[in-house]
Amino acid sequence: MQKSDKNLLDINNLDISFIQARGAAHALRGIDLTIASGEILALVGESGSGKTVTSMSIMGLVPIPPARINKGSLLFKGNDLIGQPHAEMRKLRGKEIAMIFQEPAKYLNPSLKIGEQITEMLVLHLNMSKKQAVEKALEYLDVVGLGKSRRVLNSYPHELSGGMKQRVMIAMAICCNPSLLIADEPTTALDVTLQLQILKLIRNLKKQFSMGVLFISHNLGIVREIADRISVIYAGKIVESASNQNLFEDTLHPYTRALLQSIPDAEKRGHRLRAIPGSVPDAENIPSGCGFHPRCPLAQDMCSQEIPLTKDYGNGHSAACHMVH
Amino acid sequence: MKRFGRLILTVLIISTIVFLVIRVIPGDPALTIAGVDASESDIEAIRAKLGTDKPMLNQYIQWLWDVFRFDFGHSLTSGRPVSELILERFPLTLTLAVLGIVLSIIIAIPLGVISAVRRWSFWDYIGMLFSQAGMAIPSFWLGILLLMLLSIKYRVFPLFGSGSINHLILPSISLGIARAAVLLRLTRASMVEELSKEYVITARAKGLTERMVNYKHALKNALLPVITIAGIQLGYMLGGAIIIEQVFSLPGLGRLFLFAVYQRDFPLIQGGVVFVAFVFSFINFTVDILYSVLNPRIRIT
Amino acid sequence: MHRFVEIKNLEKTYYGHGIFKSLKNAVKAVDRVSLGIEKKSIFGLVGESGCGKTSLVRSVLYLDPPTAGEVWVDNTLLGDLPASGLRSFRQRMQIVFQDPNSALNPKMNIQNSLEEGLVNRGFDAPRRKKQVSRVLDLVGISPSHSTRYPHEFSGGQKQRIVIARAICMEPDFLVLDEPVSNLDVSIQAQIVNLLQDLKEDLGLTYLFISHDLNLVAYLSDRIAVMYRGRLVESGSTDEIMNRPLHPYTLKLFSSIPGMETTAMTDDAGNMPESSSDGVKPVSVDTRGCHYIDLCPLRGRECAARDPQLETVHGSHKVACFKINKCMRRIISTKP
Numbered sequence: 001m002q003k004s005d006k007n008l009l010d011i012n013n014l015d016i017s018f019i020q021a022r023g024a025a026h027a028l029r030g031i032d033l034t035i036a037s038g039e040i041l042a043l044v045g046e047s048g049s050g051k052t053v054t055s056m057s058i059m060g061l062v063p064i065p066p067a068r069i070n071k072g073s074l075l076f077k078g079n080d081l082i083g084q085p086h087a088e089m090r091k092l093r094g095k096e097i098a099m100i101f102q103e104p105a106k107y108l109n110p111s112l113k114i115g116e117q118i119t120e121m122l123v124l125h126l127n128m129s130k131k132q133a134v135e136k137a138l139e140y141l142d143v144v145g146l147g148k149s150r151r152v153l154n155s156y157p158h159e160l161s162g163g164m165k166q167r168v169m170i171a172m173a174i175c176c177n178p179s180l181l182i183a184d185e186p187t188t189a190l191d192v193t194l195q196l197q198i199l200k201l202i203r204n205l206k207k208q209f210s211m212g213v214l215f216i217s218h219n220l221g222i223v224r225e226i227a228d229r230i231s232v233i234y235a236g237k238i239v240e241s242a243s244n245q246n247l248f249e250d251t252l253h254p255y256t257r258a259l260l261q262s263i264p265d266a267e268k269r270g271h272r273l274r275a276i277p278g279s280v281p282d283a284e285n286i287p288s289g290c291g292f293h294p295r296c297p298l299a300q301d302m303c304s305q306e307i308p309l310t311k312d313y314g315n316g317h318s319a320a321c322h323m324v325h
Numbered sequence: 326m327k328r329f330g331r332l333i334l335t336v337l338i339i340s341t342i343v344f345l346v347i348r349v350i351p352g353d354p355a356l357t358i359a360g361v362d363a364s365e366s367d368i369e370a371i372r373a374k375l376g377t378d379k380p381m382l383n384q385y386i387q388w389l390w391d392v393f394r395f396d397f398g399h400s401l402t403s404g405r406p407v408s409e410l411i412l413e414r415f416p417l418t419l420t421l422a423v424l425g426i427v428l429s430i431i432i433a434i435p436l437g438v439i440s441a442v443r444r445w446s447f448w449d450y451i452g453m454l455f456s457q458a459g460m461a462i463p464s465f466w467l468g469i470l471l472l473m474l475l476s477i478k479y480r481v482f483p484l485f486g487s488g489s490i491n492h493l494i495l496p497s498i499s500l501g502i503a504r505a506a507v508l509l510r511l512t513r514a515s516m517v518e519e520l521s522k523e524y525v526i527t528a529r530a531k532g533l534t535e536r537m538v539n540y541k542h543a544l545k546n547a548l549l550p551v552i553t554i555a556g557i558q559l560g561y562m563l564g565g566a567i568i569i570e571q572v573f574s575l576p577g578l579g580r581l582f583l584f585a586v587y588q589r590d591f592p593l594i595q596g597g598v599v600f601v602a603f604v605f606s607f608i609n610f611t612v613d614i615l616y617s618v619l620n621p622r623i624r625i626t
Numbered sequence: 627m628h629r630f631v632e633i634k635n636l637e638k639t640y641y642g643h644g645i646f647k648s649l650k651n652a653v654k655a656v657d658r659v660s661l662g663i664e665k666k667s668i669f670g671l672v673g674e675s676g677c678g679k680t681s682l683v684r685s686v687l688y689l690d691p692p693t694a695g696e697v698w699v700d701n702t703l704l705g706d707l708p709a710s711g712l713r714s715f716r717q718r719m720q721i722v723f724q725d726p727n728s729a730l731n732p733k734m735n736i737q738n739s740l741e742e743g744l745v746n747r748g749f750d751a752p753r754r755k756k757q758v759s760r761v762l763d764l765v766g767i768s769p770s771h772s773t774r775y776p777h778e779f780s781g782g783q784k785q786r787i788v789i790a791r792a793i794c795m796e797p798d799f800l801v802l803d804e805p806v807s808n809l810d811v812s813i814q815a816q817i818v819n820l821l822q823d824l825k826e827d828l829g830l831t832y833l834f835i836s837h838d839l840n841l842v843a844y845l846s847d848r849i850a851v852m853y854r855g856r857l858v859e860s861g862s863t864d865e866i867m868n869r870p871l872h873p874y875t876l877k878l879f880s881s882i883p884g885m886e887t888t889a890m891t892d893d894a895g896n897m898p899e900s901s902s903d904g905v906k907p908v909s910v911d912t913r914g915c916h917y918i919d920l921c922p923l924r925g926r927e928c929a930a931r932d933p934q935l936e937t938v939h940g941s942h943k944v945a946c947f948k949i950n951k952c953m954r955r956i957i958s959t960k961p
Contacts, residue, residue: 046810047781059530094532106523111545111621120541121531156621162675172531191674192837192881218811221840221882262815264844266867272822273844275815279780295812 007075008180008212009035009058014072016053018283019065025283027053029236029291030072032310035212037179040203042215042227042244046280050236051216055182058214059099060089076180095125098173102185104165108157115153118172125176140171143208144201163194167201174205181206184216199226220259224248229316232256235281235291238310242317252319255292290322298323332610339602340392343595344385397596402588407596410581418577421493421500421569422562426555428501429508434551437512441520441547442539452509459506468499468572496573500566504558511554516547549620556612560605628698629662630831631669631686631799636660636695638678638685653909655681656692657855660935663848665798668825668832670846670863672839672878678855679835683801686833687719688712699799717747720792724804726784730776730791736762737772740791747795761790764827765820782813786820793824801833806841818845839882843867848941851875854916857935861942871938871949873921915946923948 011033018025028050035041045051056062058074060081074081076097081089101107109117118140119133128136138148144167146152157165166186173181183202187195203226206213217223223230224244231241232253240253251257261274278295281287287294293303303322310320363371379387391397397407432455440452472495475481482495519525520543528538567579578597585593638656655678663669673679685692688704697704699719707715723729730739740761741754749757759769765786767779776784785805792800802821806814818841825832836842842849843863850860851872859872870879914929915921921928925948933945 046812061526061529090532090534092532093530099527099530101523101527103523107527109524109528109542109546111619112542120533120537124534124537125532158622169527172527192839193674193877194881196881220811259811262812263840264815264818265840266843266863269844269863273815273819275819276812277816279782279813280810 006036007034008037008039008077009033009214010073010075011054011058012073012075014054014057014074015070016057016062016067017070018067020284023284026286027067027236027283028057029286031233031236031238033214033231033238035180035214037212038206038210040206040213040215040226040228042217042223042230043233044217044220044223044230045233046218048280048282049233050283051218051233052184054233055099055184055214055216058180058182059093059097060084060086061093091125094121094178095176096178097180097182098176098178099182099184100166100169100173100186103189104169105157105162105189107169108165110157112156113153114155114157114160114168118153118168118175121172121176136175137171140175141168143174143205144168144171146171162190163197166190166194166198170198170201170205174209174211177209178211180212180214182214182216185218186215187222188217188219195222196225202226220263232259235286236283237291237320239292239321240317240319243315246315246317250317252313252317252324253321254296254298254323258295258297290320296323328610328613332606335606336392336599336603337389339606340389340599341385343598344388347591347595348381348384392599397599398592400585400593401590402585402593407592410593411578411596411600414576414578414581417493417575418563418566418579420490421497421566421575421577422559424493424497425500425504425562425566426559428497429505429558430555432501432505433508434512434548437509437551438516438539438544438547440509440513441516444517449513452513456506456509459502459509462502464499464503464566465568465572467502468496468569471495471499472572492573492575496566496569496575499572500562500569504555504562507558508551508555512547512551515550516543519543519547522546545619549616552616552619553612556608556615560608563604563608564601628701630665630700631663631833632696632698633659633661633686634696634698636682636685636697637693638681638690639693640681654855654912656685658695659852659855659857661850661857661860663799663831663833665831666825666829667847668834668845670842670849671833671835671852672837672842672849673835673852674837676854677852679852680803681855682852683721683803683833683835687716687721687801717743717795718797719799719801720795720797721801721803722785722788722792722805725808726781726788727776727808729788730784732776735773735775736767736787739776739787740772740794743791743795757794758790761794762787764793764824765790780813781809782816785809785813785817789817789820789824793828793830798829799831799833801835803835804837805834807836807838821845839878851878856916856945858917858946859942859944860935862940865940865942869942871942871944872917872946873923873949874917877920921948 011031013030013032014028015030016028018027031050031054033041033043033054043051043054053062053067057069058076058081062069069082072082076092081092084092108114115134115137118137119128119130122128122133122136123130134153137153138150141152142148146164146167152160152164152168157168160168170186181202186202187198190198199222202213202215205211215223215227227244229241229243230247231238232247232255233239234255240247240251240256242250242252247256248260251260255276258274258276262276264273276295281291281294287304289302289304289306290296290299290308293299296303300322306322308320308322310318311324312318313324395408399405400407400410403410436448436452436455440446440449443449475495476483483489483492520539522543525538525543528542533542564578566577567583569575570577570579571583578601582594582597582601584590585597636656636659637654640653640655657678659678659682661669671679671682681690684690685695686697688697691705699715702715704712704715737755737758740758741749744754744757758772762769762772767783767786767790771779776787779787785808789805805821806817809817821832822845824830832845834842834845843866846863848861849863849866850857851866851874852858853874859866859870859875866875870876914931915924915933918924918928923946927947931947933947935943935945937943938949
């Protein structure tokens with residue numbers, strides 16, 4: 001299946017559910033996402049909104065069963081990844097599509113040296129000799145700001161600080177020069193003073209290696225700092241997509257607006273926060289119609305009956321809401 | 326170094342407890358030794374020989390010095406030095422224990438890992454069946470069964486006695502099966518837990534083969550608790566496997582100590598308890614060292 | 627007369643394990659911290675992981691008595707109370723932790739979880755039931771759900787229940803240790819609003835701990851910034867937000883995404899970062915300013931002596947040799 005490879009990643013109407021003993025969980029309800037090379041797309045959502053399923057399905061790491069892909073396609077460089085044999089997906093992982101995670105302390109193997117954890121990929125994917133791999137690993141440690149440090153290579157994860165561990169994770173992810181980097185809440189577990197540095201690093205690496213980046217986060221403040229474009233996901237559906245600037249300055253979807261208004265800061269002192277009532281629906285009990293309607297201040301009768309279509313409002317700004325005109 | 330200190334301290338404490346227990350329990354060992362008809366002077370002579378006529382503190386210091394020199398006096402029944410008796414029996418017990426633990430590891434770890442990697446598969450059921458049976462069957466019964474089948478009916482292995490490795494194969498199988506059952510369960514549980522950890526997701530995300538994910542990444546971490554338990558089991562077995570030695574009539578430590586208790590052979594009991602305590606502490610010490618080599622997070626600083 | 631909560635020169639030192647506690651391995655988690663909290667106010671404590679926030683809280687509540695220093699609550703010196711007196715006094719001081727999932731016993735229904743403390747206070751069953759219903763109602767959970775188990779509630783509801791359990795004991799001082807950090811963004815505001823309402827309705831006093839400067843600034847009346855066991859800056863929220871002075875505070879501010887960068891950067895525009903992240907434990911014999919390794923303004927005196935919290939202007943205090951000198955001059959000459 002060939003398609004113009006203008007976009008590095010092109011997700012069309014992807015729909016995934018998980019079959020469990022207590023019923024089906026509809027994790028993704030037809031999502032569309034595109035990422036071009038050299039672009040950072042941020043996927044913003046709360047827990048259970050479908051962020052992780054999205055990234056895992058791109059990696060081919062969603063276990064089938066219990067998962068079932070109901071429909072949709074996932075084009076990477078023009079090839080549909082859905083239905084690819086396991087062996088093919090394995091060759092893509094780490095080499096073409098790499099991933100970094102929220103808690104580097106947990107996502108590094110505690111009993112293997114950093115050097116081994118980086119070089120094993122180079123040996124496997126790029127057929128390097130052990131010696132070449134070590135040289136390459138040092139080079140990438142330098143790229144992520146740790147210097148050409150043999151000391152780091154010979155360390156175990158627990159001997160490094162949190163910030164260093166995340167840099168090691170990043171070095172590991174980019175060492176095979178992938179075209180797509182998936183960053184799943186990469187700064188959430190880090191101290192505030194380190195977050196910005198890791199964000200800057202990711203932005204610089206994107207430029208340097210012209211990677212496409214899928215940046216997953218729940219934090220609009222951080223996303224504003226790093227993303228080129230932003231998609232907001234709620235209950236397994238993309239509710240709004242826009243350029244960074246448009247999303248914040250010309251917010252269309254009531255959910256996005258409510259999220260922005262509920263963030264506390266010094267300016268709102270003395271006023272009550274505009275909280276969003278209710279709680280995030282879980283994937284087993286998604287409300288009918290628009291998934292957000294029980295919590296939405298604008299909801300009308302039709303919102304609970306019809307699933308709103310995604311409409312384009314120009315400049316690549318789209319939203320799925322009956323009440324936006 | 327700190328661990329070595331702990332080893333010494335443990336042996337010291339155990340020696341002290343043994344010393345106190347022997348002194349505190351009612352009854353004068355000299356009376357027991359001398360028998361009912363002994364004269365007062367005979368008893369005095371035995372007391373002098375045992376050293377129980379001296380003040381407590383002197384006795385204690387003498388005792389520690391004896392422990393240090395590995396000299397527990399002479400056995401009351403055979404008249405031979407206690408240390409000699411113990412060292413004579415120890416090689417057999419050591420061989421039996423090591424064979425038993427090696428056998429159980431050879432069975433438990435591969436089967437446990439396969440069970441964990443392919444949960445609810447054929448091999449997993451085999452493993453579960455094995456561990457259920459291994460834990461339920463008493464080892465002496467298995468020993469008798471093996472003897473009847475392989476020694477009496479088919480005469481593959483010798484029935485009684487010792488001296489060659491052939492004599493030890495059936496006993497170590499009987500010992501090893503029960504241990505293997507425990508280790509198998511532990512290996513499976515530990516491996517299942519490691520496979521659910523986040524670094525395994527990273528390993529998969531790096532495009533590693535499943536073989537690398539399982540054996541290079543998960544197994545090394547999964548083995549840590551298994552090694553600890555295997556070490557403790559080895560320690561137990563080194564204290565002598567009384568029942569198995571009895572079933573196979575093996576002259577090991579277990580039977581020696583059993584005999585000593587029956588005969589109220591105080592010096593032999595004392596020496597035996599201290600020796601077993603020392604061996605057990607030493608095994609623990611070795612396991613600790615091994616553990617820290619495998620687990621970089623608790624490296625000795 | 628003290629303020630409602632008055633902490634004076636509080637210290638908490640942890641010694642190494644083992645029979646011989648060696649001073650060599652001793653770690654000073656809290657180092658001469660003094661702060662006062664007015665009744666019915668919210669005091670915000672800001673710091674990163676490993677700065678000693680948790681040790682401070684444990685010491686203040688005497689869950690883990692401090693090594694030195696005094697804690698006064700409502701003119702009672704906690705260190706002077708006998709064990710039984712402390713136990714009954716502790717009803718007046720409750721804590722809410724970050725993770726509501728681990729704070730509730732999964733095998734106990736909500737009613738039982740909440741009334742545990744009331745049993746100790748000698749409440750009979752009907753009175754306990756009434757009290758539990760009252761507090762559940764206060765936090766917005768239907769009292770009819772009190773026979774349910776924790777897993778039947780969402781994260782935000784669980785945190786409401788944890789808060790209900792704290793106020794069930796009718797405390798007047800509440801320590802909130804990152805109470806919304808584990809919650810979904812859309813839920814955080816609900817809980818923040820709830821905490822504000824409860825404070826007004828029940829006349830509570832809060833010590834609010836968070837790494838989120840935005841949130842602390844929104845809620846608190848006064849703010850203190852903690853770094854590696856010491857307070858480096860304290861003042862009213864306006865003082866801190868309008869004129870942050872300590873280099874570490876400035877760095878925290880510049881780390882807030884979307885905020886204008888006010889921190890000192892080096893020539894390349896990078897902010898200094900140490901390889902240790904600055905959260906390594908501080909050994910007892912460390913002298914000088916703890917921020918020295920990362921500080922762009924560091925000088926010789928910073929290594930030689932410990933900077934003390936000194937008043938800059940009004941109630942605004944900073945512990946920095948460099949800032950004290952120049953800023954105090956600037957501020958005092960301002961009209």
